[in-house]
Amino acid sequence: MSAVNRDQFIGKTLDGRYHVRARIARGGMGMVYLADDLRLGRRVAVKAMHAHLVDDDSFLRRFEKEAQAAARLNDQNVVNVFDQGLDGDVPYLVMEYVPGxxxxxxxxxxxxxxxxxxxxxxxxxxxxxxxxxxxxxxxxxxxxxxxxxxxxxxxxxxxxxxxxxxxxxxxxxxxxxxxxxxxxxxxxxxxxxxxxxxxxxxxxxxxxxxxxxxxxxxxxxxxxxxxxxxxxxxxxxxxxxxxxxxxxxxxxxxxxxxxxxxxxxxxxxxxxxxxxxxGGLHAPTRVLPSDGPGSTRKLDLNATAATTVLGATAVTSVAPAAVAAAAVQEPTPAAPAGSKKQTPKKKATKPRDDEGRLQPVAQSPIERAQALQRKRSKRGAIVAAIALIITVAAGAISWYTFQGPGALKTVPQVLGLEPEQASNAVTAAGLIPELADCTNPTVAPGLISDASPAPDTRVPADTTVKLCQSIGPASLPVPTLVGLSSAEAEKLITEAGFTFDGITSEVFDGGVADTVLAAFDADGNPLGAEYREQGPITLVLSAGPVPNVSGLSATEAKNVALSAKLNFDESLNSEASSEDIESGRVIALAGAETLRVGDSVGLIISTGPELFAVPDVTGLRMNEAIKRLEEAGFKPLTGVPQALRNAVHVKDTKPAAGEKVRAGSEVELGFEL
Known part of the structure; x- marks a missing residue:
């Protein structure tokens, strides 16, 4: 929002209730105005967000959070928030007005x-x-x-x-x-x-x-x-x-x-x-005593002063008057009771010098001339000393004002201001503004992010003050993070000018545990070659190989899964046959195809080898029975020579027809003519 638009905010009546009178302060997120609450007839403060922040969701959330935070507080030492609203697309808060x-x-x-x-x-x-x-x-x-x-x-x-x-x-x-x-x-x-x-x-x-x-x-x-x-x-x-x-x-x-x-x-x-x-720590007194409505207050700069100590100058100026008063008020001795009143005799007045000391009476014109010369010499020395003091003081004042600390100017506070406001403040302080664009990850674009010399620094008049106008964060090269340990990656992220924002997941990929598999930006996208200064970076790490539970009991396998930071869910359990794992033992973990730390898993429990029923070949010719058993995956055994196998029939089998045995098991064939 430009300066013109902010000034146009003055005079508006918000929500038909709050009439804005004047601008009284500027904050980091908004401008503060004095307004009248027309409904309740009271003065309030209205804080309106800077327009250039309105499109930034994070600032909007923070602005709303200010209202929610303060509104939830009910304490006499917290500025109250009464209301909030929108003027167009600019949000504002209505707060307690605290004059002072x-x-x-x-x-x-x-x-x-x-x-x-x-x-x-x-x-x-x-x-x-x-x-x-x-x-x-x-x-x-x-x-x-x-x-x-x-x-x-x-x-x-x-x-x-x-x-x-x-x-x-x-x-x-x-x-x-x-x-x-x-x-x-x-x-x-x-x-x-x-x-x-x-x-x-x-x-x-x-x-x-x-x-x-x-x-x-x-x-x-x-x-x-x-x-x-x-x-x-x-x-x-x-x-x-x-x-x-x-x-x-x-x-x-x-x-x-x-x-x-x-x-x-x-x-x-x-x-x-x-x-x-x-326990007796200095008892507090009121900082700003109440003098009634509308009064103008001045701070008591001697709030704890009890005794005033006079300096040497004050003592010197008081002493002669005190001595003179003592001399004038010296009492006269009282006459004895009953005696006649006597008129005091006049004492001879002796001459005194310029400092009040008694001076011997000159006995001759030559001595009187010498005394007069001494008086004139002393007066001349005093006048010369005073002239010297005045000259030195004038020189000191001139040096202080034009060359010393008095000639220095204070760099004004300009951080967070718009360039025009900052330049005007620097010029008004007797200094020369010089504007330049600077990257800054924390200051909104378009505002002053830095000044050199720094604000509050004392510098000679006409010093050039370099004002940095923020153009937002810089774009920095992204280092290679994949393959590093989490500690190495975090250190490199910080050194490269970014912000480490944590680990999003750890994947059981079969690699080395705690190794970086991927890095992502604030939106969850893989990092490119460059990224904004102090931008948050999250990492995906390897959790190592999937825990091996093959051949363990169910209890042992569950404990292994829990120690690997996996959650155990018995509803995910299942059974499967296995040629290698005996019945009742665990074959593997059951869960997602790609397991991550924190995922839920169950157990695949072995039912032992898979069994197949022996086909019924009774009554078939021996050759036909042998063929059918081989097709079913069994190994038929018979003592009948090859030439006679079409002449005999199968009488029975061992194992018997219908009995379940492992694939590839031997089946003996009995025969009859």
Whole structure:
């Protein structure tokens, strides 16, 4: 959606109820507007999805999930979602309007917070996250921008645009979502997270509230990600007097690199913080006291200050006045009782120099001239010193303003903006924008994905800031994966710039177990020569040869099948004759032609060799009987010479007619004339 179309959103009445008044914020997935609920007569916030994301099913699902996630939460510290709808093909959410500022804006104003402020905000954030975790959701984007400080003192967490159902292996899919400064090590290294991911982000945010800075900073996002994965978060007390040992412990506990060493969810952290408060940790005071509707508030920058210490300049300016007051108020000795009132005698006034010290009286014109010369010399020295100080100060101010830190400009935050907006922001900061196309797997095409120097960096005026406009993920060559072990393939996938998305199946193909047989893309199609950067890749592995159960008992064969991760289904059992396997023993597994791990199988049980009935040849001439038995697969035996066989008839057989024997068995023929 272009800037013009977004502006045209203002003034619309959505669903005949929500009249849009003004645009108040921009989010990763949509624009936020102030609106009037004409039905209930209240102010609301309307979040409309960016039009260029409407055609992306994954963004639509995430947008809908935000409504579902927040609507299911009923906590005073979570921004409420009232309604959702469509304006044409653009979905929107109707949310609670929270007039005030974000925690990010508070940090910009105060640089760092007092311990009391940090504790109060932390308790509210943890309460909201605890409600989300207990409802089965993780937020996935905990950061100061998503913590809202209302004018009436309420503290709420919002923007559940990245929320999803929580489990022990929640994955981010193709890309790491959220802000890199708050991403947990497991999200950086493996792309998976759970409720402990939110706990880590909270710990980083608590560190930032106490110190005014993030624990890990770098020129590029990948540098910050690397530090999250390989460095421990330092104690905030190393750079902040506001951090007590208890707060140090809380930060280190919630930001442990190993998620197993972190609290399981926000409910546990909230309980620990309340224990600390009960134990005497700085009692919180209100961050934004209520002054009545419509009031304009200023933050109390000395929320915990108890004593003001005057610097040397203040002491110097007060001291002379105090001394003078003491001199004026020096008491006169009282007269003894009954004595006459005496008029005090005037004391001789002695001359003093410029600093109030007594000066000897000159005894001659020469001495008086010398004294006057000394006074003039001192005045000249003072004037010269003052002039020197003024000159040095002017030079210092000039250097600071035109050459030193005062001449530096701050690179503005431009990530996620459209190119025109980013260029305007850079120009307004006194810098020169330079636009270039860059591939990026996580930032939507058409938005700024990177800036060099990085945002918030201090640089000289007129420095060129290179702005990278995302053109989507790069197309990378696909390495050969077939024939590798699963571990080798997973490592190669990651090194080649793709995302390993798991094993789809393991096939009993007779090959070497754990060997890659095939690799597929996100749509389930075989990989070609190239694939998009960080695209998910799934593998099919060999499970080795089909388990051999020939000759085993039924119980033994069942145990072999189960140990090979096959499911046993007795209804698939069948029987078959076998020349080699004795009756009651297993011939083979019964199941699909191509077996995979997890398939159901039964047993083919032997009934022994196949038996055939001996034909009835009684009364036939010997030659005819022999021919019929041979055709039936038997071996006829007779003592009648060949020349006489047409002259005799068969009297009986052994085995008898109708008796079942193996094919190829010998049959003796009795005869009569």
């Amino acid at each position: 500022i974000t925690l990010r804006e508070l940090l910009k104003q105060q640089k760092r917070l007092t311990a009391a402020q940090a504790i109060e905000i932390s308790e509210a954030v943890l309460s909201g996250l605890s409600a989300a975790h207990q409802a089965g959701f993780i937020h996935r984007d905990v950061k100061p921008e998503n913590v809202f400080l209302a004018d009436d003192g309420r503290i709420k967490i919002g923007d559940f645009g990245l929320a999803r159902a929580a489990n022990n292996n929640t994955t981010t899919g193709q890309a790491l979502l959220g802000t890199i400064a708050y991403l947990s090590p497991e999200l950086v290294t493996r792309g998976v997270g759970d409720t402990r991911t939110d706990v880590y982000a909270f710990g980083i945010m608590l560190y930032e509230m106490l110190t005014g800075v993030q624990p890990f900073r770098g020129e590029q996002a990948v540098q910050v990600a690397y530090m999250h994965a390989h460095q421990d978060v330092p104690k905030p007390s190393l750079i902040s007097r506001e951090a007590s040992p208890e707060l140090d412990e809380l930060v280190r506990w919630t930001t442990a690199r190993d998620p197993e060493k972190r609290p399981r969810d926000a409910t546990i952290v909230l309980a620990r913080m309340r224990e600390l408060l009960d």
